[in-house]
Amino acid sequence: MPKEHANWSPYDNNGGTCVAIAGADYCVIAADTRMSTGYSILTRDYSKICKLADKSFMASSGFQADVKALQKVLSSRHLIYQHQHNKQMSCPAMAQLLSNTLYYKRFFPYYAFNVLGGLDSEGKGCVFTYDAVGSYERVGYSAQGSGATLITPFLDNQLKSPSPLLLPAKDAVTPLSEAEAVDLVKTCFSSATERDIYTGDSVEIIILNASGVRHESEQLRKD
Amino acid sequence: MVSSQNESNLLSSEGDSQRTQYPYVTGTSVIGIKYKDGILMAADMGGSYGSTIRYKSVERLKQVGKHSLIGASGEISDFQEILRYLDELILHDNMWDDGNSLGPKEVHNYLTRVMYNRRNKFDPLWNSLVLGGVKNGQKYLGSVSMIGVHFEDDHVATGFGNHLARPILREEWREDLTFEEGVKLLEKCMRNLLYRDRSAVNKMQIAKITEEGLTISEPYSLKTFWNFAAFKNPTVGAEGSW
Numbered sequence: 278m279p280k281e282h283a284n285w286s287p288y289d290n291n292g293g294t295c296v297a298i299a300g301a302d303y304c305v306i307a308a309d310t311r312m313s314t315g316y317s318i319l320t321r322d323y324s325k326i327c328k329l330a331d332k333s334f335m336a337s338s339g340f341q342a343d344v345k346a347l348q349k350v351l352s353s354r355h356l357i358y359q360h361q362h363n364k365q366m367s368c369p370a371m372a373q374l375l376s377n378t379l380y381y382k383r384f385f386p387y388y389a390f391n392v393l394g395g396l397d398s399e400g401k402g403c404v405f406t407y408d409a410v411g412s413y414e415r416v417g418y419s420a421q422g423s424g425a426t427l428i429t430p431f432l433d434n435q436l437k438s439p440s441p442l443l444l445p446a447k448d449a450v451t452p453l454s455e456a457e458a459v460d461l462v463k464t465c466f467s468s469a470t471e472r473d474i475y476t477g478d479s480v481e482i483i484i485l486n487a488s489g490v491r492h493e494s495e496q497l498r499k500d
Numbered sequence: 501m502v503s504s505q506n507e508s509n510l511l512s513s514e515g516d517s518q519r520t521q522y523p524y525v526t527g528t529s530v531i532g533i534k535y536k537d538g539i540l541m542a543a544d545m546g547g548s549y550g551s552t553i554r555y556k557s558v559e560r561l562k563q564v565g566k567h568s569l570i571g572a573s574g575e576i577s578d579f580q581e582i583l584r585y586l587d588e589l590i591l592h593d594n595m596w597d598d599g600n601s602l603g604p605k606e607v608h609n610y611l612t613r614v615m616y617n618r619r620n621k622f623d624p625l626w627n628s629l630v631l632g633g634v635k636n637g638q639k640y641l642g643s644v645s646m647i648g649v650h651f652e653d654d655h656v657a658t659g660f661g662n663h664l665a666r667p668i669l670r671e672e673w674r675e676d677l678t679f680e681e682g683v684k685l686l687e688k689c690m691r692n693l694l695y696r697d698r699s700a701v702n703k704m705q706i707a708k709i710t711e712e713g714l715t716i717s718e719p720y721s722l723k724t725f726w727n728f729a730a731f732k733n734p735t736v737g738a739e740g741s742w
Contacts (some may be wrong), residue, residue, distance in 0.1 A: 319643075
């Protein structure tokens with residue numbers, strides 16, 4: 278007897294866009310706050326950013342229930358790490374953990390598109406970008422989610438990151454100042470909001486540097 | 501011709517007969533709003549069996565413990581199962597006898613985990629739930645779907661309510677609504693749903709939960725207005741049609 282096909286999907290796309298930019302001594306992580314399903318907006322005021330450790334912030338778009346479950350798993354793994362090692366996880370360590378956690382569900386993936394941003398052990402900005410099953414790479418900047426295709430080419434143009442194939446390896450972090458990078462991120466979101474129906478309402482921006490964490494928020498178009 | 505063999509239970513439809521494929525008896529939209537003193541929730545009392553309105557006295561709003569109120573749309577039998585889970589949850593909470601009681605935030609989180617875990621097993625509880633309540637002066641209103649998507653907001657709705665009620669609420673909801681204003685606003689949304697949602701029935705309940713406690717109203721009906729020119733003489737301009 279032929280197998281019946283389910284008439285419901287365990288996945289949904291709740292939309293949204295995430296961006297992160299690494300600087301010489303700072304990191305900017307940003308995501309819009311719109312949560313949608315189909316052509317409806319569920320809420321205009323939903324954070325996609327999660328603090329995983331003192332120096333690691335993860336922004337994730339995609340299927341919200343999976344994103345929340347992923348954030349929970351990573352937060353609790355970090356808590357255990359702190360109990361066992363009596364210190365916070367470094368951003369590159371968290372990056373590897375996220376990759377392994379995603380691949381663990383390789384055959385029923387977390388439908389989450391992640392950008393991990395933070396400061397490495399030298400205090401330099403670091404950004405890691407992922408696909409849904411855990412392949413990752415350290416980069417100077419990244420965008421994920423529904424507006425990523427609109428933002429990435431703009432960032433390529435403005436940040437002119439050196440090719441990762443160059444030898445000797447050139448630093449990918451941007452020479453822009455913190456204020457310039459934050460302004461660039463705001464520009465990215467207001468542009469993406471114009472053309473991507475799933476991006477809008479407002480953008481939540483986290484700025485990480487040696488002095489700590491700062492929050493900024495900008496209103497975006499609500500249509 | 502080789503006849504199909506008995507495959508292992510994991511792959512065959514034998515094991516699948518235990519999993520939810522589609523809903524049978526369903527409830528339509530639930531709407532919830534925060535107002536000055538707490539939460540207001542509305543739902544009609546219909547239980548549809550496909551296109552038949554089979555049951556007209558289904559209570560889709562229920563109390564959960566001291567501080568919370570749950571409203572459900574979707575498969576009614578799955579809602580009854582959820583009420584059994586919640587009953588056990590509240591019972592165990594009470595058995596601690598430590599003066600503490602689960603608030604709406606905790607119940608919402610519990611429901612989210614239940615729904616998500618069932619979705620992970622490919623055997624969902626086919627419901628969209630609204631969870632509201634007040635504890636220690638803090639108002640809370642949240643929603644969970646059958647695949648575990650959850651959020652909280654000042655106003656929420658399930659199903660058709662997202663399309664027909666939320667836009668009204670986005671225009672007219674305010675932080676400091678009085679009880680009367682809140683009821684009027686919910687009735688406006690429910691009337692809109694009655695006109696446009698074919699699974700809606702004209703018999704509804706409104707529930708109110710505040711720090712003081714919870715009340716679920718007696719069932720009542722809304723007045724409807726068909727006094728539009730287009731309805732009075734519908735075939736004018738197309739004589740012979742009906």
